[in-house]
Amino acid sequence: MRDFKMPALGADMEAGLLAEWLVKPGDKVKSGDIVCVVETQKGAIEVEIFENGVIEELVVQPGEEVPVGATLARLDGEAAKEEGAAPAPKRPSLPKWPPPPLPAKAAPPAPRHPPAPAAAAPPAGGRAAVSPAARRRATELGLDPETLTGTGIDGSVTLADVEAAAREPGEKRPAEAPAAEAPPAKPARKGFDPAEMRKAIAAAMQRSKREIPHYYLGQTIDFAAATEWLAATNATKPPPERLMPAALLLKATALAIAEVPALNGHYEDGAFRPGSGINIGWIVALRGGGLVAPAIRDADKQGVRDLMAALRDLVQRARTGGLRASELGSGTVTVTSLGERGADSVIGVIYPPQVAIVGFGRIAVRPWVVDGAVVARPLAEASLAADHRVCDGHLGGLLLAAIDRHLQQPGKL
Amino acid sequence: MTDAERLALIRDVLGGIAPEAADAEIAGDADLRETLDLDSMDFMNVVIGLHERTGVDIPEADYSELFTLDGAMAYLAAKGA
Structure with a gap:
């Protein structure tokens, strides 16, 4: 037992x-x-x-x-x-x-939901993905969002689907019962609550700032080679198969972490325990506030196309409530990438018990010196916040240098 | 496809990514990325959604034509969708 x-x-x-x-x-x-x-x-x-x-x-x-x-x-x-x-x-x-x-x-x-008929269930998880807004609206309307047909990305149930279902007097709608007699809240779910998430983030970040002696490093990375390679490789692919810079940043970081394993793992009970694999927590901002950092396991061993697919899948599930437990507890290092509309740089706060977080600002065209001449170049500001209880800045510098080196050879990522 | 159908399709795709887009007032010349707070991944999903619904290829070099509702409608019309 x-x-x-x-x-x-x-x-x-x-x-x-x-x-x-x-x-x-x-x-x-x-x-x-x-x-x-x-x-x-x-x-x-x-x-x-x-x-x-x-x-x-x-x-x-x-x-x-x-x-x-x-x-x-x-x-x-x-x-x-x-x-x-x-x-x-x-x-x-x-x-x-x-x-x-x-x-x-x-x-x-x-009431136990009969396991959804496997054929009808969109994602591997077997449950329909439901966006938080859709779930809220469905609860207001007395609908079970899990039973609706989703038309969102990857078959997720969207707000529009809920509204559509509410308009049709189908059997999905429970008989209108006087509120007083409504059966005690059928789903045990309380739904996504931004205030609760804020509390969770506050607790983790307060612990980080209280316990972890951070040190910080920054490095500007020439992203021209990566930009050219992406443009060339994406030109021959239909939209669903195109790569974003994020996939290259993720893979380059994973390979660099493999070279500097002292930054990969957990610091607990006064000692550092190296991670058993390179599981990169990828920070996903949620619409309406809050963030999660689900992990992509063994990121150093996956190809950039698989990583791109994994990123799309994670972001989608993070926003519709389909993350898995194993993805939330298993990160060994975190990456935050601000994307094309973000700020120029970001210096992260370490997510305990991890010991490092790598940040990437927006990739933007800026002046850069090549062979003694100033040229316009796509550049990315990379940063590292790491735990001084585990290592010093010299080691952190090696990590950023390795990320830079890998990004200069995008075809090998 | 008529202009009205194109507009409905674009709004539908946007609504699947940014739920508030379904009934938001969006000016034809407003930058959708700003108005709906779309990040890079969201915008890529807009492109994928439009591609899957219309069959138009939308090369990366054309992405900037899709930054507004007016631009996206004109682009799809020009591509025969």
Whole structure:
């Protein structure tokens, strides 16, 4: 008998609300299966299990909020735990978190959604992606957004889809019941709450600024070779297959980190533990405020086209609430890239327990000296904020130099 | 496609990326990236959406013609969409 526990989806998470089980007692699960959905300050997160076995008992019911590390379910089975895969909730539940008051008569076990017919479900996760705005509106209208047909990017359910569904008097609309008799909130989801996310960001950043002695470095990178290579390679591709500068920045950073492994990992309990792979947390700004940093695993080993696809997928899921638990707890270093409308430079705040964050400002044409002459050149300001408890500026400088070097040979990325 | 149909299609694609675009007042000559706060990835998704719905290729060199509603409508019309 083993326990499946509430994972820590980042250093800033103390508790999560179990929104929905996707399995029931008796179900066989294998490592990598998504077994439940947890509402956090970062929105609805799909949680995978990293063991093989059979679900024996669901300990926590939908609607209950429990601290990180609390047992969600028990499972049995002979299969050994897969090593290395789990975002191990190593940190025991934080003492300052008061024992969670069980919501009085916790919501009756939510009507279990029958697992969506596999064929109809758009993304791999099996659940329709729903934008936060659509989810809010659907709740107001008494609709279940998961049952609607999505017309957004990658089949996600958009606000327009919800409005359209509300106009048609289809069977999806529950019979108009007097508000007083409405069944107790059917979905346990509270939906994305910008104020809660702000609290989560504040907690993580306060901890960072309090505990981590940051040092900062900056370097201007000539982006001409990369720009030319991108233009040439994109000219022959249809829009969905085109690369953005972000994919090159991501790959160059991953390769550079591989050369300077002292910046890749976690600092916990007074010691640095190197990351077991290069999992780059990519900061995604959410419309309406807030951000998340889901990780792209083994970024140094992926090609730029795969990385571009991964970025598009992550950004889409970050904004529609389909991120997975393993993506939120597993970053070993973070990259923030401001994109073409951003500021000229950014100096990041390290996301604990990581020890470094690389920043890229907007790529813009500026004066640059080549062979003694001033020329107009696309340039990018790269920055590094790193943890002085782990290394010094000399090492950080090597990282920025390596990023620069890799970006001068975009065809090899 | 008529102008009205083109406009509806563009607004629909924008709405899939920036939900508030569905019923926002957008001036024909306003920069959509500013008005709807579209970042690089959002704008790329606009291009992909327009490409998938109209079949127009939209090379990167033409992206700047899509920065406004008027520009995007004229561009699609010129490309026969």
